[in-house]
Amino acid sequence: MTSNTPPNDTSAAPGAPLRRGLMRSGLVVSSMTMLSRVMGLIRDVVVATLLGAGNGADAFFVAFKIPNFLRRLFAEGAFNQAFVPVLSEYSTQRSKQEIRELLNAVAGSLTALLALITALAMLCAPWLIWVFAPGFGSDPAKHALTADMLRLTFPYLLLISLTAFSGSVLNTWNRFAVPAFTPVLLNLSLIGAALFLMPLMDEPAMALAWGVLIAGAAQLIFQVPFLMRLGLMPTPWPNFAHEGVKRILKLMGPALFGVSVSQINLLLDTVLASLLVAGSVSWLYYSDRLVELPLGVFGVAIATVILPALSKRHAEQSKAHFAAMLDWAIRLVLLLGLPAALALAVLAEPLLITLFHYGAMTDHDIQMAAMSLRAYAFGLVAFMLIKVLAPGFFARQDTKTPVKVGIIAMVANMVFNLMLIWPLAHAGLALATALSAFLNAGMLGVLLYRQGVLIFQPGWGRYAVQLLGGSGLMCVALYMVSPEWHAWLAFSLWQRVAWVAGLVGLGGGIYVAWLTALGLRPRHFKMQS
Template identity: 35%
Template sequence: MNLYRAIGSIGGLTMVSRVLGFARDMVGSRILGASHANDAFNLAFLLPNIFRRLFAEGAFSSGFVPLFSRRLAAGGHEDAEAFSNEILSVFMPALLVVTLLFEILMPGVLWLVVPDYADTPGKFDLAVELTRWTFPYLLFISVVALLSGILNSLTRFAIAAFAPALLNIALIVALLVAPPDKVEVVRYMALAVLAGGLLQFALCWVAVRKAGVKLRFGRPRMTPAVKELVVLILPATVAAGVYQISQLFYAYFSARLGEGALSMLSYADRLNQLPLSIIGTALGVAILPAISQAIAREDAGEASDVQARAFDLSMLLTLPATLALAVAAGPIIGALYQGGEFSVEDARVTGNILAILVTGLPAYVLVKVLTPAFYARKDVKTPVRIAMAVLAGGVIANFALIPLIGIYSLALVTSAGAWINFGLLFVILYLRGHFRMPGWLVARVSKQLLAALCMAASIYAIKLAAHDYFFGGVLERVVALGALVGIGGIVYFAVAWMIGGMDRQAIAALGRKKVQD
């Protein structure tokens, strides 16, 4: 597998979705501002995504992909297809039960999560209504996670990476056609979430069938294959559950911080998630099958090499994103979101949140790079225990820090927790002999950091020189952001290329391959 090409395919199509997401947020922020209607929608969007990560993308994918890859290698296409059908037949009814329970119990659930919403007339009832519309999204998107796992195992990354773009397209359409009333706008957006999930499901279902895997909804049976997957993913699901509980605390704390807090946190996190999704998630998706197959061949050297190359590539792309967002957080937020109902003060607070949040970005990405080394060896307990300890500590820290620093506590604790998580994962892999940082990797990351510092200096100069442009008209904002990204990118990659901060041979080989294609 060419890691650069795989990441390019996944990351490039993920970028399409993220750009559409920013277009959605730029329109939405101006229409809704940091209002109670926007808070209600962000909560309604958060809850199904919490359970999506709990049941699907995290624990489920980390267990399903290695087992599917193993069956594909040992028993061929038919064995892997039979395994997928057994899992789907149990997975779908379980999701239906969860969805129905939450639809019935939604008022009580939200009363536990955001009781302070009841202090604003109509806010709590609106949140319940919107969440009942968005929660069935969980059904579609969780099956999409299974379908994406199949496609990724077959190294068909493109469709799974592009599918989330359909959700953002549906939301943009909803924003454009909704009546000019904030409550009606968020109702249209809630329906668009459901439509987006259905579109993603349809696209991935067709892609899996074209790949030669014929899925069907059969009678649920606890076969040995299903039991093996359940045993494998149960600890990871518990860990994910602890993390998602922390996300519920995130919503709980934001509700106590006043109107618009959840919206500002969501806008900042969206920018933080951009490099995480494009780089970290793409790397995790790409290297898990490769590491699983190397371990199945008992080739520990190849597994370690895949991990080292992923570490190198992740830092090459993450370090500049981290410093750029930290240095220019305020102007970037202002250029993207400020205007209409989103005030200058809203933009200032959101920029400060982003500047704190991105300090943990390298750690977020490296956690995505390191955890496949555990999952591929069927060790989900170790990442679970680490996640439980770190995230439980984070909840306690927020209780202590919010009275002191308010909304910024949530960003600070999240960032610090990511570094602790990464450090513990790295030390355990090192002690077990599963991963060492070779000398070439240490040298290259050091050079990447030097190049990123040069880039940060250039971005700071642009920030000072073009400050007013970031808050001017549309054309001025486009020019200012273009200069920031363009000049910063040129400086970083030029310096990294000159001092040996990137794998020149791999990039040259990739260029030659594209020419041949």
């Protein structure tokens, strides 16, 4: 699975990024993302302790989810998937002056478009709440509070989209650490707002909305010096007629839907959960946060490094290496995602108790959140596969095929929602999202295979035995050693942390020992970008 391409290929245009090992780049992104996710969990512990799962928490989660959803849809979703392949092509085939002109035009056009959207959203905040959380309409105070919060949180979309633009440039030039570290600033801002602003406000949850706004500005400012160091700091000037901007917009249209189906499904969960009993939105949020940890650390990290690498290989018409990269990404997703999903399912209550069972969070909240956590965990591998299979289309500037797949998955998700919400309530919504993710990932994989883009490399039979055996042994060990979940309620904080650390170490040790005994080594995952 290694490449014979020289690591320092200088045949590209001036200013083109040097090539590095994908595994090394993935580890950089993964480690930074792990730091961000850990800080995010600390943030959620603070929020859960101070707000619990009441009306204030529900209002903030909806007010933050709307711009956050659009961020993933536009900035890290459609824009990133459309921008990176075009930028990679420029970095491979164009002069540095042409690269700068592209960056100036894209930065200016993106700013102008999102500034208009942000202004309209702030004016129409009450109506947006009716769209995204119609169940809040039965409680005028809750609806008004959410609308007030949304006016503070929505500008985050503009700021974080420009941050994502900067991050895409840095990633294309193989500067992965800075964009991967940047989300830490969001978590630090929200923790600071919860601890220091919340006591000063009549409505404590409003402090978190201010924290989101502050975080957006901090994340954008943080990346500016690194762009300047590369000589790629843009001078924003709107130019929708620029050839590169027109191509990006053309690719973004279908990518808006194709890359973010899982996010749309999660948003639909929120809409329907707002119609259920109070706390349903928060239960889904807390369980989703735990699933986001391995998804971000592993799935998003792999997708982050593979998109620019695949885009460069497509520009060079290196089809064999392109196929090998996709196979490498799928293997790595299964290596890390399968045990993570099973561990989340086995240790659902202990993990939720350790992280969130403080202050206003009740035993009932833990039980409810555990139900949706297991459902989300069931779909974790599918969520991760979507992250690495979709770039197989976007790197080839094919955004139409994922749209067709996304529409089918979206319709299926709604059908699953209607089938499962009545018997399983909020957990049914999570399970519906998981099932539609498997449908999405399966269709993407089959289409890539039929197009001859995904070619499975030798050794998959042995690899399946290695992964399934190791994951199975790990699950048995965790189930037998972990105390019954009610016992965790009596543990102190440090006892809970010690138990979780010990169980993670035990499970990870058994898994790695099994893989090592069956001959799997780190060198088997080397891949040149």
